[in-house]
Amino acid sequence: MKVKIIKGTNQIGGCITEIESKSARIIIDFGEDLPSDEVKDCHENPMIDGLTTGKRKYDAVFITHSHGDHIGLIDYILEDISVYVEKESKKIYELLNKFTYKNTRFKTTDMEFNKPITIKDMKITLFRIDHSSYNSGMILIESNGKKILHTGDYRNHGRKGGLFTSTLNKIGEVDLLITEGTTFGRKDEKYKTEEDLELLASHEFKKYNQIFILQASTNIDRIVTFYKASKKAHKVFIEDIFTANITNILNSNIPTPKKFNDVYAWIPLKYQDKPKKFKDKYFLPFEDRCNSMIVANDFTMLVKTSMLKDIKMLKEKGVITNACLIYSMWEGYLEKKSFKDFIDGIKDLGISFKIIHTSGHGDNTARKIVNEITKPKKVIPIHTENKEIAKEVFKNAIILDDNEILEI
Numbered sequence: 001m002k003v004k005i006i007k008g009t010n011q012i013g014g015c016i017t018e019i020e021s022k023s024a025r026i027i028i029d030f031g032e033d034l035p036s037d038e039v040k041d042c043h044e045n046p047m048i049d050g051l052t053t054g055k056r057k058y059d060a061v062f063i064t065h066s067h068g069d070h071i072g073l074i075d076y077i078l079e080d081i082s083v084y085v086e087k088e089s090k091k092i093y094e095l096l097n098k099f100t101y102k103n104t105r106f107k108t109t110d111m112e113f114n115k116p117i118t119i120k121d122m123k124i125t126l127f128r129i130d131h132s133s134y135n136s137g138m139i140l141i142e143s144n145g146k147k148i149l150h151t152g153d154y155r156n157h158g159r160k161g162g163l164f165t166s167t168l169n170k171i172g173e174v175d176l177l178i179t180e181g182t183t184f185g186r187k188d189e190k191y192k193t194e195e196d197l198e199l200l201a202s203h204e205f206k207k208y209n210q211i212f213i214l215q216a217s218t219n220i221d222r223i224v225t226f227y228k229a230s231k232k233a234h235k236v237f238i239e240d241i242f243t244a245n246i247t248n249i250l251n252s253n254i255p256t257p258k259k260f261n262d263v264y265a266w267i268p269l270k271y272q273d274k275p276k277k278f279k280d281k282y283f284l285p286f287e288d289r290c291n292s293m294i295v296a297n298d299f300t301m302l303v304k305t306s307m308l309k310d311i312k313m314l315k316e317k318g319v320i321t322n323a324c325l326i327y328s329m330w331e332g333y334l335e336k337k338s339f340k341d342f343i344d345g346i347k348d349l350g351i352s353f354k355i356i357h358t359s360g361h362g363d364n365t366a367r368k369i370v371n372e373i374t375k376p377k378k379v380i381p382i383h384t385e386n387k388e389i390a391k392e393v394f395k396n397a398i399i400l401d402d403n404e405i406l407e408i
């Protein structure tokens with residue numbers, strides 16, 4: 001098989017991997033670059049011949065998870081190329097696009113965990129893995145006696161961390177490992193688990209009456225963490241309406257206003273002008289569980305940077321007495337203007353500010369487990385700004401540049 005990292009040997013996010021066997025050619029992940037600033041348009045067509053332009057040269061595209069840096073550009077893929085996406089990840093992706101008005105292709109093919117898909121002489125299997133995006137997967141490609149594992153994004157300190165070793169054992173030894181290396185530069189630091197965060201958060205939540213949380217709506221592990229902490233601190237839990245829609249569509253026991261009697265929804269002021277059709281579809285189902293229906297003085301509320309007006313309004317109404325904003329995302333985003341403006345506005349309202357977070361990506365302990373179990377003959381680091389550091393854990397690391405070809 002031949003492997004080419006079209007993009008991703010020198011950057012975090014926006015990685016595109018091409019794998020070719022004797023008769024098939026596929027792509028793994030097709031996402032946007034992570035924005036380095038707010039001016040750059042990350043949603044441009046990358047213009048790949050046979051994939052997004054010209055005549056079809058690829059058999060299929062497989063997506064590891066619903067983060068924008070892995071799925072965000074699939075609307076540019078030629079109509080006659082199948083795009084395989086895990087079912088729950090697809091639901092999240094669709095909803096995200098409905099709320100953000102991005103044009104997108106929703107015609108994808110469902111892919112289930114542990115159920116192989118055959119494309120000519122390739123067998124492709126998705127395995128569930130722990131990451132900060134719900135139902136993330138690693139992809140195993142088998143062809144002509146060779147095995148390639150593409151890890152997607154992974155960690156082992158989240159709520160699915162217990163599956164990590166058993167999943168890797170199912171996959172077994174591989175000829176080539178293509179691994180993400182987001183945290184390569186961060187050395188041996190051992191990351192906090194979601195359970196550690198839950199304990200920390202429940203202590204903090206007890207110090208305040210109102211808690212606001214800035215976190216990704218698609219990070220379901222974190223929603224569960226903060227819901228549990230909020231419950232321990234005897235507060236009701238309020239999800240902004242976008243998050244409420246996400247938690248409502250997923251097939252599991254995730255805190256959502258539709259199923260939990262201590263969970264409510266908040267429709268932000270910025271959505272007042274949405275068309276009736278949109279409101280009927282996404283707001284109406286939560287009608288008896290939102291805004292004026294919330295009676296508690298002590299609450300935990302998931303917010304967005306676009307919700308400063310809402311928080312100001314609550315302050316003016318005397319609802320906010322002793323409040324704290326918890327920041328629970330990658331600290332790099334704090335440099336963005338929209339985040340700075342929001343947090344400055346929060347502080348002006350006399351609301352405290354704290355960071356409670358753990359990474360969506362694994363530390364060195366996770367990487368060592370991957371290396372020990374899959375015993376890769378060769379390793380290509382991607383999704384990193386420090387690819388040379390791969391050699392510290394993976395002695396068989398091969399340092400490639402974008403578009404270089406490796407044959408196994």
Ligand SMILES: [Zn+2]
Nearest residue numbers: 013067069153
């Ligand atoms: Zn990523």
Ligand SMILES: [Zn+2]
Nearest residue numbers: 065067133153
């Ligand atoms: Zn991710």
